Each structure stands twice: as structure tokens, then as C-alpha cells.
Amino acid sequence: MASFDHNPIVEMRNIEKHFGPVIALNGVSFDVRPGECHCLLGDNGAGKSTFIKTMSGVHKPTGGEIMFEGRPMSFDSPRDAMEAGIATVYQDLAMIPLMSVTRNFWMGREPVKRVGPFNFIDFKMANETTMAEMRRMGINLRSPDQAVGTLSGGERQTVAIARAVHFGAKVLILDEPTSALGVRQTANVLSTIDKVRKTGIGVVFITHNVRHAMAVGDRFTVLNRGKTLGTAQRGQITPEELQDMMAGGQEMVELEGSLGGTV
Amino acid sequence: MSDVNAVVDERVKQTSGLRKALIRPELGAIVGTIAVFAFFIVFAGDSGMFNAQGVLNWSTVSAQFVIIAVGACMLMIAGEFDLSVGSMIGFAGMSIAIMSVTLGWPVWIAILVTFAICIAIGALNGIIVVRTGLPSFIVTLAFLFILRGFTIFFPQLIERRTIIGGISDVAQGDWLAPVFGGKILGGLFVWLADLGLVDTFSRGTREGQPVVDGIPMLIVWALGLMILAHVVLTRTRFGNWVFAAGGDAQAARYVGVPVNRVKILMFMFTAFCATIFATCQVMEFGSAGADRGLLKEFEAIIAVVIGGALLTGGYGSVIGAALGALIFGVVQQGLFFAGVESSLFRVFLGVILLLAVILNTYIRRIITGER
Numbered sequence: 001m002a003s004f005d006h007n008p009i010v011e012m013r014n015i016e017k018h019f020g021p022v023i024a025l026n027g028v029s030f031d032v033r034p035g036e037c038h039c040l041l042g043d044n045g046a047g048k049s050t051f052i053k054t055m056s057g058v059h060k061p062t063g064g065e066i067m068f069e070g071r072p073m074s075f076d077s078p079r080d081a082m083e084a085g086i087a088t089v090y091q092d093l094a095m096i097p098l099m100s101v102t103r104n105f106w107m108g109r110e111p112v113k114r115v116g117p118f119n120f121i122d123f124k125m126a127n128e129t130t131m132a133e134m135r136r137m138g139i140n141l142r143s144p145d146q147a148v149g150t151l152s153g154g155e156r157q158t159v160a161i162a163r164a165v166h167f168g169a170k171v172l173i174l175d176e177p178t179s180a181l182g183v184r185q186t187a188n189v190l191s192t193i194d195k196v197r198k199t200g201i202g203v204v205f206i207t208h209n210v211r212h213a214m215a216v217g218d219r220f221t222v223l224n225r226g227k228t229l230g231t232a233q234r235g236q237i238t239p240e241e242l243q244d245m246m247a248g249g250q251e252m253v254e255l256e257g258s259l260g261g262t263v
Numbered sequence: 264m265s266d267v268n269a270v271v272d273e274r275v276k277q278t279s280g281l282r283k284a285l286i287r288p289e290l291g292a293i294v295g296t297i298a299v300f301a302f303f304i305v306f307a308g309d310s311g312m313f314n315a316q317g318v319l320n321w322s323t324v325s326a327q328f329v330i331i332a333v334g335a336c337m338l339m340i341a342g343e344f345d346l347s348v349g350s351m352i353g354f355a356g357m358s359i360a361i362m363s364v365t366l367g368w369p370v371w372i373a374i375l376v377t378f379a380i381c382i383a384i385g386a387l388n389g390i391i392v393v394r395t396g397l398p399s400f401i402v403t404l405a406f407l408f409i410l411r412g413f414t415i416f417f418p419q420l421i422e423r424r425t426i427i428g429g430i431s432d433v434a435q436g437d438w439l440a441p442v443f444g445g446k447i448l449g450g451l452f453v454w455l456a457d458l459g460l461v462d463t464f465s466r467g468t469r470e471g472q473p474v475v476d477g478i479p480m481l482i483v484w485a486l487g488l489m490i491l492a493h494v495v496l497t498r499t500r501f502g503n504w505v506f507a508a509g510g511d512a513q514a515a516r517y518v519g520v521p522v523n524r525v526k527i528l529m530f531m532f533t534a535f536c537a538t539i540f541a542t543c544q545v546m547e548f549g550s551a552g553a554d555r556g557l558l559k560e561f562e563a564i565i566a567v568v569i570g571g572a573l574l575t576g577g578y579g580s581v582i583g584a585a586l587g588a589l590i591f592g593v594v595q596q597g598l599f600f601a602g603v604e605s606s607l608f609r610v611f612l613g614v615i616l617l618l619a620v621i622l623n624t625y626i627r628r629i630i631t632g633e634r
Contacts, residue, residue, distance in 0.1 A: 078517060079519050082518075082519070088517075090517070095514065096506075096507060096510035096511045096514055096515070096577065097510075097631060097632070098506070098510045098573070098577045098578045098631050099503075099506055099507065099510055099577070103503055103506065103507075106503070107503060107507050107515065107518050107520060108504075108507075108515070108518035108519040108520045109518070109519075110500040110503050112499075112500055118499075119499065119500065120498045120499055121498060121499060121500055121502075121503065123498075147630055147631040147632055149631040149632035150630075150631065150632030151632070
């Protein structure tokens with residue numbers, strides 16, 4: 001499924017990030033290739049958020065190299081990264097609930113139609129495109145005018161993903177898209193990730209849920225205490241091993257034993 | 264994995280067209296407007312409130328409210344407040360009076376310079392709010408006092424009084440003054456009077472002339488601003504940014520909306536509206552007083568809230584705000600026509616405000632899925 005013969009779109013080499021005396025990232029290497037879903041796993045505080053913010057242009061790394069399509073790159077702002085094709089869907093900051101789906105979808109890039117000396121939003125085209133893109137992701141909206149607040153959490157994530165895909169993302173970073181969702185909605189988001197991957201976009205899927213990662217991941221990288229513990233391909237690693245790496249091993253085994261292996 | 268091709272979600276009820284047409288942010292204001300008109304048609308229908316003169320009377324008062332409500336509405340949707348609107352009205356009027364009467368400048372220069380000063384103060388309000396991240400409530404409260412203080416201080420320093428008159432005299436023949444203080448369509452009313460549709464004066468020096476001699480520019484400004492603001496808000500890219508800035512500034516910034524610029528521009532627009540209000544008032548009265556515009560900021564905010572806007576930003580309607588302003592004007596003047604003690608105006612307003620806001624909250628929950 002994954003296209004390992006392709007060169008990485010983004011390659012992060014030995015990334016370090018210090019906040020004052022705190023070393024948040026201490027040499028993290030990570031890459032994404034077109035059409036694959038690369039899962040970044042780690043427990044809370046492992047440095048996942050800092051790492052993706054470095055990748056999406058929010059933070060500048062203290063050390064290390066970012067290669068974008070083979071060339072060294074340095075993003076000054078999230079806008080820069082976005083222009084280059086790195087889109088990030090944040091868990092909570094994706095959408096404005098009071099605004100309609102169409103208005104959210106096109107926010108910041110509204111299509112305009114000239115009428116005399118005035119530029120008006122081309123709502124006909126905007127609505128049709130929004131409906132079509134959402135249908136492609138498997139969601140049938142009642143109406144493009146409906147407020148995003150009336151959608152479920154999973155559908156909101158899907159609007160944000162569809163938006164990123166429509167505007168030509170080459171890499172899609174998803175920050176814990178499933179962490180606040182129910183079982184059915186999670187399944188919907190995972191199937192959306194699968195659809196996006198098949199269009200040739202590289203997906204970075206951040207999660208701390210091993211089962212969600214195993215469902216769609218092609219490769220898995222575990223982050224623990226600001227370091228990568230290595231990258232494994234699908235089929236080379238079991239969910240139990242991933243879980244152990246995330247939690248830091250020994251004490252988790254004991255905990256899991258006492259909980260009957262349900263974590 | 265779930266069946267993603269399911270076409271109809273059985274959990275989403277089909278909604279009827281009527282319900283869809285009814286469920287809109289302005290519904291509370293529309294219901295309020297109908298209620299208020301029904302009330303006065305019953306209790307003041309024969310008092311002259313609904314003849315040409317009466318209509319012009321409450322339309323003019325409503326138009327004043329509309330002008331400031333439109334500015335306050337746009338700003339509130341962008342997520343900010345301006346409590347300095349009332350003081351700005353007093354300040355702008357006094358500025359025109361001092362420049363034109365005391366300093367003897369041509370009226371058009373006084374008007375243009377005043378617009379420039381007031382819009383600059385609006386921009387300053389916005390820049391302070393955006394740069395410091397302080398609530399606009401506090402920043403503009405400070406300007407409420409600063410501007411009111413200057414409005415009392417300057418005329419006392421220069422003229423030893425707090426009311427400056429004589430503006431009508433210096434405005435004679437000025438080309439810009441009629442844009443704010445003039446009337447249009449005078450000929451139409453003469454024609455309507457000839458047809459017998461509008462009463463004419465039966466005695467005095469103006470015998471034979473129609474009782475209504477034209478539509479005040481104040482009303483023209485109110486309608487113009489309302490239409491402009493409504494179209495910009497609902498049909499343009501900038502309007503979408505206004506909603507986005509107030510809905511969630513951080514989410515808007517992530518997709519490249521220039522949130523700070525939008526907010527500062529809205530503060531400037533509010534100041535612009537306040538200055539239009541002040542200029543029309545000064546041209547109509549021929550004088551400027553240091554206490555003009557008192558409490559106008561709250562009346563503007565109340566009209567906007569009756570109109571369905573959300574105090575925390577990101578949601579609202581200019582048409583709703585204008586209807587809120589219309590309710591204000593009709594109630595204030597209607598109580599006079601109905602012969603009711605005018606202090607009851609405030610009681611009536613309080614009740615209308617409460618009812619409209621309760622209804623609006625309910626409607627908004629349906630539209631936006633808030634819980």
C-alpha cells in the first residue's frame with residue numbers, strides 16, 4: 001500500500017527543540033512519503049505536539065534539519081508551511097462552530113466573483129464544491145449553510161481534512177483527530193484518512209491509541225521523552241510492542257497485567 | 264469500518280421550508296417589531312402616529328439608533344465592544360462646533376477634519392485592544408471618560424460654556440453641510456400634497472406647503488449604512504473575515520485571516536458611524552452640547568442584541584440590529600403619541616430586551632447546534 005519507492009516529501013533530521021532549560025525534543029528523525037500514513041505515537045508529554053508544531057512552522061527548531069521535497073527548508077510561519085503544502089488539522093482549533101460549513105471550508109481563501117466594481121463571494125460555486133468535497137470523504141451534508149456546530153466531532157474533523165485536501169496539501173498532519181470521538185465517529189475519521197492516503201497525500205497521524213494507529217498506519221514511530229525510539233513498518237511490530245515502547249516498558253507490563261490487558 | 268456511502272442519516276430530521284425560513288438570527292427582532300407596531304396601532308392608531316408627519320417623526324428617531332447600531336453590530340460580530348460611542352458623538356459634535364464657529368473654519372473642513380480625528384481615535388482604540396490583548400470593554404471604557412472629559416473641557420476653556428450654537432448660520436451655503444443636515448425628495452412631497460395624499464399647512468407663513476418637506480439625510484444615511492454593512496457582511500470575503508475574527512480568532516489566524524486588521528477596521532467603522540450621527544445632529548440642532556450622546560453606547564448595544572447578535576462575537580445580523588433600532592425609535596416616540604408617561608419607555612425597553620434575548624438564544628441554539 002505504501003509507496004516506499006518514493007522519496008520523502010518531508011524529512012526531519014535530528015530535530016532538537018529547547019524551551020529555555022527544558023529540552024522538549026532531543027534528536028527526533030521522521031519522514032513522510034507520498035501516499036503513506038505515518039503514525040507518530042507517544043504518551044502525553046512525549047513531545048508529539050512540539051514536534052508537529054516544528055513541522056508545521058509554528059516553532060523553529062533549535063537544532064537539526066528540515067528537508068522539503070529534497071531541499072533544506074525553514075518555515076517562518078504556519079502560513080509559509082501551508083503555502084508549501086503542509087496542512088495541519090488541530091484537534092480543537094479546526095473549525096468555527098457558529099459559521100456555516102461553506103464559510104468555514106473557504107475561510108481565508110473565499111472564491112470571489114466580480115459584479116461591476118465589487119467582489120462578492122461566489123456562494124454557488126463555493127457551496128457546490130463544499131458539498132462535492134464532503135461527499136468524496138463520505139459525508140452527505142444536509143445543507144452547506146448548516147453551522148459547523150450542528151455537526152458531530154468526527155464530521156468536523158472531516159470538514160477540516162477535506163478543506164486541506166482541496167487546497168492542495170501534500171502532507172496532512174492530524175493532531176489526535178480521534179482522541180475525543182466515539183467508536184463510530186473514530187471509524188469514520190480513520191476511513192477518511194485511508195481515502196486521503198490513496199490520493200497520494202502523505203498523512204502524519206498523531207495519536208496515543210495503538211489500535212487506531214494499527215488500523216490505518218503504514219509505518220509507526222514512537223516518541224518517548226523527546227526522542228524517537230525507532231520506526232517500524234506495518235507487520236514488523238505488534239500492538240503490544242508499540243504500547244510498551246510508548247509507555248516506557250516495564251511498569252506498563254505490570255499495570256496491564258493487573259488490569260487484565262485492556263488498556 | 265462503517266458504511267461511508269450511507270446517503271441519508273436517519274438521525275437528521277428533515278426540516279420543512281417554513282421552519283427554515285423562520286429560523287434565522289433576525290427572528291426575535293422581527294417578532295418584536297410586529298408586536299410593537301401592533302401595540303401602537305391599537306393604542307395610538309388615531310393619535311397621528313401613522314400619518315405622514317408621525318411616520319417621519321419616529322423614522323427620524325429610529326434612523327439615529329440605526330446609524331450607531333450598524334457600527335456596533337459589525338464590531339460586536341468581530342468580537343469586540345465599543346463603549347466610547349456615546350462620548351464620541353459628543354466629542355465629534357463639539358469638534359465641528361469649535362472648528363467652524365469659534366475658529367471660523369469653513370464647515371466642510373471642520374466636518375472632514377472631525378471625521379479624520381474620530382476615525383483615528385477609533386483606530387487607536389482598536390490598536391490598543393489588539394496589541395495589549397485587553398478586553399475591549401476596559402479599553403473603550405477608558406475612552407468613554409477621556410473623550411467626555413475633553414468634550415466638556417475644551418468648550419469651557421475656549422468659550423467659557425458647554426453649549427456652542429450658531430452652526431446653522433456658518434453652515435449657510437456650505438457644500439458639505441446639506442449632506443448631513445439637508446433633506447431630499449422635497450418635490451415628491453409637494454406632488455403627494457397636490458394629490459391630497461399628504462396634508463398641507465392650512466395657516467401661517469407656510470400655508471399650502473406639505474407638512475412633510477422632505478426626507479432628512481439622517482434617514483438616507485441610516486438606510487445606506489444598513490444596506491452597505493449587510494451586503495459587506497453576508498456577501499463579501501471581508502464579511503466572512505469579520506465573522507471568523509469574532510467566532511474564533513485563533514482558528515481564523517491559522518488559515519491566514521488578518522484578524523487584527525479586521526478588528527481595527529471595525530473599530531474605525533464604529534467611530535465613523537458615531538461621527539455621522541454627531542454631524543447630522545449638529546446640523547439639525549445648529550448647536551453642539553457637551554452632554555450629547557450620553558448612554559448611546561448602551562442603546563446601540565441593546566439594539567444589536569435585540570437584533571440577534573451574540574455578545575461574545577461571531578454571530579449576528581445587521582438587518583436584525585436595524586430592526587432593534589426601529590423598535591427603540593417606535594417605542595420612544597409611540598409612548599409620547601399614546602399619551603403614556605415617557606419614563607415607562609425604559610420599562611418597556613427592559614421587557615422587550617429580555618424577551619427578545621430569550622427568544623434569540625433559543626433560535627441560535629437551533630441554528631448553530633450550541634448546547
